[in-house]
Amino acid sequence: MNDLEELRDALHTPPGFTPRALDLDAVMTAGGRLRRRRRLATGAGAALAVAALLVGGGQMVGGGAVPDRPGDAPAAARPEVSTPGRPADMLGDPVPTGLPAGTGEYVLYGRTIDDDALPDTTFGMMLAVRGPAGDLTDRVIANEVVGPDTAPGFHAVQGANGPGEPTFGYYVGPATRITAKYSGRTVTAKQARWSADARVIFFWFAPTDGQLKMLTAYDADGKKLPAGHNVVGVG
Amino acid sequence: MARGDDEFVAFAQASSGRLQHAAYLLTGDRHDAEDAAQSALVRTYAAWSRVRRRDAYAYARTVLVNLVIDQWRRPVREYPTEDLPEQAAPRDLADDVARRRWLIEALDALSPRERAVIVMRHYLDLPEAEVAREMDLSVGTVKSLNSRGLAKLRLPAQRDARREARRDAETGVRK
Structure with missing residues (x-):
């Protein structure tokens, strides 16, 4: 090859196969589920979604015929439901992040997920605000939606839905350091082992103005660990 | 619906x-x-x-x-090899099949980042600044990866640089 235009022609030559007609019903069902997990607990409408997912999820999600309507998505509404004391479906202990949220603090806690549409997912991770009186106000829940929730690697990585919110998720494996790239710099997460399952490490990054990329986990010897689902979701 | x-x-x-x-x-x-x-x-x-x-x-x-x-x-x-497939000029190829085979083998010889830059620049037709933003790299690194990739494909990078300069002039981009 001796000419740039010929490279471009070659790149634009149709591939030697007919692109598969993708299953758009499956795409919309999975996309709707992904959106649903992101917006759970982000407002009154979302509180209903939580109830629907956790109580009647078999009907709402398992049916799969009616994906969420994009126009229905709440615009980053703040939560209106707070829980005094420990939520019934909390797993393990809440992990304080040290990050301020108004007069309170962001905490992370594990929460039971029982959804027929997600047979390999048993728990999710809730970002909540603990108020001065100790009450918890849920913000966003994230959970694995593809494959087993305790497979080695990153899971349920959730970007900030508003200013001041951290990027958070969990890692399964012997990670001692978790990093990401932001504006060309490497930033390091804080992390804590989950009291309900020692294989699981909760991590969170200090808030940034933009999305983090290239999440990477390292073991004690500085060796890279399996990535898993390390793409940051936002919604 | x-x-x-x-x-x-x-x-x-x-x-x-x-x-x-x-x-x-x-x-x-x-x-x-x-x-x-x-x-x-x-x-x-x-x-x-x-x-x-x-x-x-x-x-x-x-x-x-x-x-x-x-x-x-x-x-x-799998890390890419430095060994390029036997070079063949597309204008000499009998048909698209051989061209496609050559192209994929040539792209396989690039590093992942070189390959991404080549595809984004020359298939998706994205300017260097946008490639840099999407890959979270500096524009300089994108230029370098592009040059290296084109060199491995045995294509002159200067022609692409002139093309980019023309595009910048047309869109009023200053670097």
């Missing part, structure tokens, strides 16, 4: 072929390409309320490239 869903279906039908083609150039594997395109559309649908009024294709394309690049970052992967 909601109106937004109708719009998404129309968008997906119109763009899935191009997304699969881009993914195929990035991965060299048809099935990986189909999976990547499908995953990109899943994420695009999840964000549809935000992206439908903007450039939905740009969003899907960014997700696609990031998905493929993240796949490359996983620990088990």
